[in-house]
Amino acid sequence: MKVLEEGRGTLLGWMDPDEARRWMAEKKSRGLEDKRMPLREAVERFTRDGDYFALGGFGHIRFSMAAIYEMIRQGRRHLAMAAKTAVHDIDVLVASGVVDQVECAYSFGHELRGLSPAGRRAVEGGRVKVVAEISNAGFQWRFKAAAMGLPFMPARVMLGTDTLKLSSAKVVEDPFTGKPICLLPACYPDFAFIHVHRCDRYGNAQIDGITIEDSDLARAAKRLILTTEKVVPEEEIRRQPDRTVIPHFLVDAVCEVPYGSHPGNMPGLYYSDEEHMAEWLTLSRTDEGVEEYLERYVLSVEDFSEYIELVGGEEKMAYLRHLEALEAPLRAPWARRG
Amino acid sequence: MGEARMMEYNKTELMACAASRVLEDGRSVLVGTGLPIIAATLAQRLHAPDLLIVFEAGGIGPRIPMIPISVGDSRTFHRAAMAASMDYVMSLAQLGFIDYAFLGAAQIDPYGNLNTTVIGRHDRPKVRLPGSGGANDAGSLCRRTIILMRHDRRRFVEHLDFLTTPGYLTGPGARERAGLPAETGPHRVITQLGVMGFHPSSKRMMLLSVHPGVTVEDVVENTGFELLIPDEVSTTEPPTEAELRLLREEIDPAGIVIG
Numbered sequence: 001m002k003v004l005e006e007g008r009g010t011l012l013g014w015m016d017p018d019e020a021r022r023w024m025a026e027k028k029s030r031g032l033e034d035k036r037m038p039l040r041e042a043v044e045r046f047t048r049d050g051d052y053f054a055l056g057g058f059g060h061i062r063f064s065m066a067a068i069y070e071m072i073r074q075g076r077r078h079l080a081m082a083a084k085t086a087v088h089d090i091d092v093l094v095a096s097g098v099v100d101q102v103e104c105a106y107s108f109g110h111e112l113r114g115l116s117p118a119g120r121r122a123v124e125g126g127r128v129k130v131v132a133e134i135s136n137a138g139f140q141w142r143f144k145a146a147a148m149g150l151p152f153m154p155a156r157v158m159l160g161t162d163t164l165k166l167s168s169a170k171v172v173e174d175p176f177t178g179k180p181i182c183l184l185p186a187c188y189p190d191f192a193f194i195h196v197h198r199c200d201r202y203g204n205a206q207i208d209g210i211t212i213e214d215s216d217l218a219r220a221a222k223r224l225i226l227t228t229e230k231v232v233p234e235e236e237i238r239r240q241p242d243r244t245v246i247p248h249f250l251v252d253a254v255c256e257v258p259y260g261s262h263p264g265n266m267p268g269l270y271y272s273d274e275e276h277m278a279e280w281l282t283l284s285r286t287d288e289g290v291e292e293y294l295e296r297y298v299l300s301v302e303d304f305s306e307y308i309e310l311v312g313g314e315e316k317m318a319y320l321r322h323l324e325a326l327e328a329p330l331r332a333p334w335a336r337r338g
Numbered sequence: 339m340g341e342a343r344m345m346e347y348n349k350t351e352l353m354a355c356a357a358s359r360v361l362e363d364g365r366s367v368l369v370g371t372g373l374p375i376i377a378a379t380l381a382q383r384l385h386a387p388d389l390l391i392v393f394e395a396g397g398i399g400p401r402i403p404m405i406p407i408s409v410g411d412s413r414t415f416h417r418a419a420m421a422a423s424m425d426y427v428m429s430l431a432q433l434g435f436i437d438y439a440f441l442g443a444a445q446i447d448p449y450g451n452l453n454t455t456v457i458g459r460h461d462r463p464k465v466r467l468p469g470s471g472g473a474n475d476a477g478s479l480c481r482r483t484i485i486l487m488r489h490d491r492r493r494f495v496e497h498l499d500f501l502t503t504p505g506y507l508t509g510p511g512a513r514e515r516a517g518l519p520a521e522t523g524p525h526r527v528i529t530q531l532g533v534m535g536f537h538p539s540s541k542r543m544m545l546l547s548v549h550p551g552v553t554v555e556d557v558v559e560n561t562g563f564e565l566l567i568p569d570e571v572s573t574t575e576p577p578t579e580a581e582l583r584l585l586r587e588e589i590d591p592a593g594i595v596i597g
Contacts, residue, residue, distance in 0.1 A: 057410070058395045058408070058409075058410035058424070059395075059408040059409070059410050059411075060407070060408055060411070061395070061408055061410040061411050061412075083469075085395075085410070085471060104469045105469055105470060105471060106468045106469050106470070106471035106472075107468060107469060108466050108467070108468055108469075109467070109468035111371055111407060111408045111409065112371040112372050112405075112406075112407045112408070112594070112595075113407070115467070115468070119466070120465070120466050123463060123466035124462075124463055124464070124465070124466055126462065130460070130466075130469075133455065133469060133470065134470070135470040135471070135472065135473070135474035135475045136394060136424065136428070136470070136471055136472040136475055137424070137428035137431075137432075137472065137474075137475035137479075138470075138474075138475075140424045140425050140428055141425070141428075144425060155432070156432055156478060156479065156517060156518060156519055157428075157432075157474055157475045157478045157479065158470075158474055158478070159478065159504070159516040159517045159518050160501075160504045160507045160512065160513065160516030160517075160518060161451075161474060161501045161502060161503065161504050162455070162460075162500045162501040162502065163455070163469075163470050163474050163501070163502050163503070166460060171517070174517075179517045180515075180516060180517030181517055182517070209396075209412060209415055209421045210395055210396030210397060210410065210414075210415055210421045210422060210423060211396065211421075211422075211423045212395050212396055212410060212423055212424050213423065213424050213425065214423075215423065215425075216425060265408070265411045265412055267411075267412040267415075268412065271411075271412070272407060272408075272411065274407070324412060326403055326404070330404065330592065332407070332592075332594065335592065335593075335594045
């Protein structure tokens with residue numbers, strides 16, 4: 001195949017498919033092993049300085065903030081992040097000095113809430129480097145190629161744009177149609193955190209609602225830490241095997257963290273905490289504010305349950321559950337009115 | 339002119355109405371949060387009850403109970419036909435199932451190419467913007483894209499600082515030569531000043547209508563490139579009473595987007 005164009009973005013998370021097969025043979029047990037452990041231990045054991053990593057979920061939805069805060073507490077450094085609709089997660093990771101390289105599909109913004117003051121300051125001041133651009137489908141299909149054990153996935157996106165020029169993709173002439181096509185290199189992150197609704201002690205996991213990229217990301221990740229709202233008996237999973245999105249043999253650690261996606265939205269359980277987001281968006285306008293936030297909610301806190309108490313405890317969680325069920329009005333101080 | 343036409347409205351409401359009228363019944367639209375979902379919901383309530391609303395994170399055909407804050411939040415698949423995955427939705431777009439898509443941008447050029455990545459140099463940007471997100475995918479794969487953005491000379495530029503999402507690239511045939519799917523590309527650009535389309539043969543941006551109270555000169559003055567001006571430029575129909583009532587009382591009662 002003739003290579004027509006090559007992106008000059010940094011190729012992150014790449015492995016030859018045979019190398020990937022060896023990893024899956026040697027590092028991933030097929031057996032049913034009890035993988036429950038405290039989040040602190042999972043982060044210590046499965047994340048390393050300099051790693052390239054991805055998070056499950058999308059934006060503020062079903063992301064594992066508990067794991068993010070724990071990485072900050074443990075002082076991880078020089079991580080590269082697969083910023084696939086990264087919002088509050090990348091904000092605090094960059095602000096705390098954990099992440100200094102980004103492959104960017106979407107980051108430094110907060111969707112409907114506007115741009116991120118902290119993220120923008122970090123890139124514009126050179127503290128964090130965007131080493132590759134990509135699109136959302138680009139990331140999705142990089143993970144899919146990995147999940148299928150393939151070196152790349154062909155796709156009809158990014159063609160003709162600077163997004164491609166700054167990506168790690170290549171354009172070739174498709175031997176079937178003769179038309180140019182984009183090849184997205186497989187992406188095997190060193191580790192991934194995925195927050196799920198429930199799983200058993202072995203890691204067989206269910207997700208309610210949209211699964212986003214997580215079925216593919218779970219297979220692509222070299223090390224996979226599940227944080228879960230609840231660990232349930234094995235029988236509860238086996239009663240409905242069609243609901244298992246992530247099977248146990250992909251999983252390295254199972255950490256039970258109720259409300260682990262706060263301040264994000266856990267579909268069916270609790271909505272995003274827009275009062276908390278407004279506090280961050282206000283504080284993060286200055287470096288001092290960022291320090292204040294990190295000190296108050298992350299560094300001076302023992303673990304995630306203590307954080308939940310700090311952000312409003314059971315009363316706040318009850319409100320977020322009602323909000324998710326459309327039984328309470330949205331309180332969003334960042335909005336123009338309402 | 340009826341009484342309804344005399345009602346006061348703001349620019350955002352007018353843009354929402356103009357955008358909603360582009361959407362045809364029985365078609366599908368890929369939407370983001372904010373104005374796009376408001377326009378799509380308005381179309382569904384009025385002239386396009388069978389409009390299929392799709393979100394890139396996996397929500398397909400939802401009954402939206404309130405404005406989602408994220409294109410992945412639980413409102414985007416509330417009572418939906420399907421709660422799928424990003425792979426599923428993006429594959430549908432690549433397969434040709436998505437007719438319309440809404441996009442926003444910080445910069446647009448005469449061929450409808452969009453920048454949402456950086457202002458200034460990529461390696462040391464003056465302003466870092468969020469990046470492509472799903473925009474490049476939508477602009478590559480959906481049949482007709484509708485761009486909603488502010489109209490001024492800093493945003494309507496001859497040359498983009500960064501080409502994030504493809505419009506007609508360098509002109510006629512350029513999308514196909516790049517390998518993008520046939521019969522796709524930008525369809526409308528809707529701003530606070532007017533509605534633009536693209537010339538069928540040159541693929542350059544062309545003024546279609548000016549909003550009430552706006553002149554052709556206003557549009558030209560706020561455009562940093564040569565905009566094609568046809569002999570006849572119509573005036574955008576102002577929002578009707580029914581549209582305004584739906585927007586204010588049912589679709590965005592808190593005024594989160596429409597103010």
